[in-house]
Amino acid sequence: MNGAEALIKCLEMQDVEYIFGYSGGAAIPIFDAIITTKTKIKMILVRHEQGATHMADGYARVTGKPGVVLVTSGPGATNTITGLITAQMDSVPMIVICGQTISPMLGKDAFQEADVFGISLPVVKHSYLVKETEDIPRIIHESFHISNTGRPGPVLIDVPKDISSAEAEFDLSPELDLPGYSYPSYGDTEIIKEIAKALGKARKPLLLVGHGAVLSKADAVITKFAETLNCPVVTTVLGKGAFPETHDLSLGWLGMHGTAYANKAILECDLLFSIGSRWDDRIVGKLDEFCKDAVKIHVDIDPAEEGKMVVPDIFCCGDAKLVIDELTGYCKKLDIDDWVAKCMKFKKDFPLRAPVVEGKLTMQEILKELDRLTDSNVPVSTDVGQHQMFAAQFMKTRKGFDWMSSGGAGTMGYGFPAAIGAAFGRPNEPVIAVCGDGGFQMTMAEMATAAIHNLPVKCLVLNNSYLGMVRQWQELFFDNRLSGVDLEGNPDFVKFAECYEGAKGFRITKSSEVTKVLKEALAYNEGPCVIEAVVDKTDNVYPMIPSGAPYTKMLLEAPTEKLEKPTGST
Amino acid sequence: MTDKNHTISIFVVNKPGVLMRVAQVFSRRCYNIDSLVVSSGFDDRFARMTITAQGDAGNLDQIKKQLSKLVDVMHCIEHDDSNSIIKEMALIKVGFKLTQRAEILQIVEHFACKTVDMTNNSMVIQATGDSAKLDAMIELLRDYKIIELVRTGKVLMARGDSET
Numbered sequence: 040m041n042g043a044e045a046l047i048k049c050l051e052m053q054d055v056e057y058i059f060g061y062s063g064g065a066a067i068p069i070f071d072a073i074i075t076t077k078t079k080i081k082m083i084l085v086r087h088e089q090g091a092t093h094m095a096d097g098y099a100r101v102t103g104k105p106g107v108v109l110v111t112s113g114p115g116a117t118n119t120i121t122g123l124i125t126a127q128m129d130s131v132p133m134i135v136i137c138g139q140t141i142s143p144m145l146g147k148d149a150f151q152e153a154d155v156f157g158i159s160l161p162v163v164k165h166s167y168l169v170k171e172t173e174d175i176p177r178i179i180h181e182s183f184h185i186s187n188t189g190r191p192g193p194v195l196i197d198v199p200k201d202i203s204s205a206e207a208e209f210d211l212s213p214e215l216d217l218p219g220y221s222y223p224s225y226g227d228t229e230i231i232k233e234i235a236k237a238l239g240k241a242r243k244p245l246l247l248v249g250h251g252a253v254l255s256k257a258d259a260v261i262t263k264f265a266e267t268l269n270c271p272v273v274t275t276v277l278g279k280g281a282f283p284e285t286h287d288l289s290l291g292w293l294g295m296h297g298t299a300y301a302n303k304a305i306l307e308c309d310l311l312f313s314i315g316s317r318w319d320d321r322i323v324g325k326l327d328e329f330c331k332d333a334v335k336i337h338v339d340i341d342p343a344e345e346g347k348m349v350v351p352d353i354f355c356c357g358d359a360k361l362v363i364d365e366l367t368g369y370c371k372k373l374d375i376d377d378w379v380a381k382c383m384k385f386k387k388d389f390p391l392r393a394p395v396v397e398g399k400l401t402m403q404e405i406l407k408e409l410d411r412l413t414d415s416n417v418p419v420s421t422d423v424g425q426h427q428m429f430a431a432q433f434m435k436t437r438k439g440f441d442w443m444s445s446g447g448a449g450t451m452g453y454g455f456p457a458a459i460g461a462a463f464g465r466p467n468e469p470v471i472a473v474c475g476d477g478g479f480q481m482t483m484a485e486m487a488t489a490a491i492h493n494l495p496v497k498c499l500v501l502n503n504s505y506l507g508m509v510r511q512w513q514e515l516f517f518d519n520r521l522s523g524v525d526l527e528g529n530p531d532f533v534k535f536a537e538c539y540e541g542a543k544g545f546r547i548t549k550s551s552e553v554t555k556v557l558k559e560a561l562a563y564n565e566g567p568c569v570i571e572a573v574v575d576k577t578d579n580v581y582p583m584i585p586s587g588a589p590y591t592k593m594l595l596e597a598p599t600e601k602l603e604k605p606t607g608s609t
Numbered sequence: 610m611t612d613k614n615h616t617i618s619i620f621v622v623n624k625p626g627v628l629m630r631v632a633q634v635f636s637r638r639c640y641n642i643d644s645l646v647v648s649s650g651f652d653d654r655f656a657r658m659t660i661t662a663q664g665d666a667g668n669l670d671q672i673k674k675q676l677s678k679l680v681d682v683m684h685c686i687e688h689d690d691s692n693s694i695i696k697e698m699a700l701i702k703v704g705f706k707l708t709q710r711a712e713i714l715q716i717v718e719h720f721a722c723k724t725v726d727m728t729n730n731s732m733v734i735q736a737t738g739d740s741a742k743l744d745a746m747i748e749l750l751r752d753y754k755i756i757e758l759v760r761t762g763k764v765l766m767a768r769g770d771s772e773t
């Protein structure tokens with residue numbers, strides 16, 4: 040057995056179903072081993088390595104299992120960097136295996152040599168450059184262990200071609216050698232009791248549930264916890280599904296473009312309990328005014344999140360599911376009916392609005408209808424921009440692992456390939472990708488990948504002929520000086536889809552067509568489709584809290600006076 | 610917050626890349642590493658890093674946590690004079706005219722250092738001790754001609770039962 044064959048055997052042992060890959064010189068031995076080992080693992084040939092990483096990411100976000108990527112050295116490896124940072128920022132488990140030039144040529148500017156170990160260091164949870172063929176099994180098993188325990192993240196393995204080609208005797212289940220690696224599980228019972236006490240004293244408590252809760256599969260436990268307390272819940276954009284958004288106690292998601300009712304509740308709460316959220320800057324706005332007088336509690340599996348942004352009154356390091364399960368045992372229904380009623384009133388008084396305007400097709404009305412037709416019960420991915428925010432607002436998520444969006448990195452080009460990866464991971468379900476015309480064009484070459492495998496991926500392209508989100512900022516903060524945002528020259532997206540065998544194109548141009556066309560597209564499950572919706576060009580996303588501003592500055596609609604330049608980053 | 614000097618001891622698994630990972634935790638947060646000493650411990654599977662760095666004290670806590678989180682880091686502890694012994698060594702090559710030689714040797718003797726090389730116009734002084742002592746001595750030697758100066762950077766060990 041050679042190194043490459045041992046590598047494939049170990050992937051099998053890790054229950055890998057798919058490898059998203061793109062081959063090349065330095066990776067040929069590993070691609071060869073996919074054949075010589077007669078493995079059951081299926082190799083999915085993508086059209087660009089970035090697409091492979093987002094597919095692996097989407098696969099991981101809907102299954103909870105690490106997605107696996109295999110690429111060649113040099114440009115193949117560097118094309119994975121965007122996908123790595125996307126996964127790293129959102130704590131997504133992923134394994135990226137790169138071919139590399141032969142060991143004796145390392146450091147000699149050999150053909151297609153890139154120091155990908157060095158280049159990727161800041162965007163991985165961990166990484167390896169394999170030096171001995173015999174180490175391959177240990178490194179593969181360690182990588183999976185690191186990638187999907189504690190706070191998950193991507194692991195990169197760089198495999199020189201001589202190492203993968205060499206024959207050796209292998210121990211395929213060696214002991215892991217990770218003396219410096221550990222991760223929390225149960226929380227400290229004393230601290231958990233302290234949290235229960237603080238909750239008991241609160242008059243206006245609010246739960247803030249993040250991606251960590253999804254990753255720890257805590258959705259059922261959190262639902263029971265919220266119901267036990269009878270406490271309202273907001274989630275982060277990535278926490279969507281950790282608590283059903285269809286639940287009475289759900290206030291949707293908070294932050295820059297979050298629901299007005301979530302943001303109003305944030306302004307008024309006297310206790311905010313973060314479960315697996317990292318208090319991202321698009322959530323806290325102005326840090327020193329964020330919930331200034333509220334008691335803050337934070338549960339996180341990552342000890343380094345303690346006090347990184349918000350300094351909590353109580354911090355409990357541990358796995359969300361285990362901590363909340365234990366905590367529920369110490370809690371009972373809170374006497375806060377007034378507060379709950381107030382939150383319900385926020386919901387009624389400041390609803391999300393999907394205006395139907397004569398002669399104008401809006402993203403909101405389409406997404407709202409799509410949500411209705413799918414009963415909020417399909418895996419949904421988004422790209423990045425205005426459509427992402429509207430999708431997050433209008434596509435409700437009922438359970439964990441149904442929502443994919445690049446929250447931390449904000450990677451355009453993510454949505455479509457992520458949905459393809461998800462369709463592999465959840466083979467009997469249609470998957471929806473909501474994209475802008477800008478972001479879709481970044482990775483739309485993956486239509487080939489979706490078409491070849493007849494995947495029922497429904498890609499809704501909300502075409503406003505602009506880089507809409509940037510145009511919105513230019514309108515609001517730069518006196519509407521539009522610079523570099525006009526997507527003049529867009530292709531015909533329907534024709535684009537139909538030039539792939541088995542793919543279909545649909546188009547919506549006016550409000551009266553929305554239901555009919557969406558139904559047709561949802562009924563087409565023999566292959567991928569693009570639903571192009573030609574929407575209003577100059578609509579903006581509200582509510583909006585300008586970046587770096589306090590929650591009191593939330594805009595529910597277009598401002599009547601000129602806004603100050605935002606003080607936050609982006 | 611004002612920038613302050615911090616001395617941190619990091620016990621790591623002796624694996625390739627660990628130094629780069631550690632350095633990145635500092636540089637990403639705009640910390641400047643002043644001195645860095647790395648060597649394997651008595652068990653060569655592990656290595657010890659002693660790092661002196663300057664930066665915003667508010668960031669330091671985050672840096673320590675991020676360091677502890679690295680897969681190859683066993684532990685990471687901040688130290689100061691009160692709980693640990695912190696020493697460094699310097700080699701100082703001083704040029705002199707013959708008339709100055711006795712004066713310089715007096716300084717060497719005063720600081721309980723020694724000369725490890727001598728020619729008729731230069732000597733190399735080996736100085737060991739607290740950084741403050743080394744600073745003071747170097748200050749005095751500025752009256753002569755310091756040709757080259759090499760300092761090891763700080764190494765430290767926790768006192769008594771405490772772990773370094």
Ligand SMILES: Cc1ncc(C[n+]2csc(CCOP(=O)(O)OP(=O)(O)O)c2C)c(N)n1
Pocket residue numbers: 422423424425426427449450451452474475476477478479501503505506507508509
């Ligand atoms: C790779 C990448 N480049 C640039 C950006 C900056 N950016 C954020 S949103 C956006 C506009 C997206 O336009 P589009 O995909 O058409 O979606 P829309 O906002 O119009 O819904 C841009 C350029 C980004 N997030 N990612």
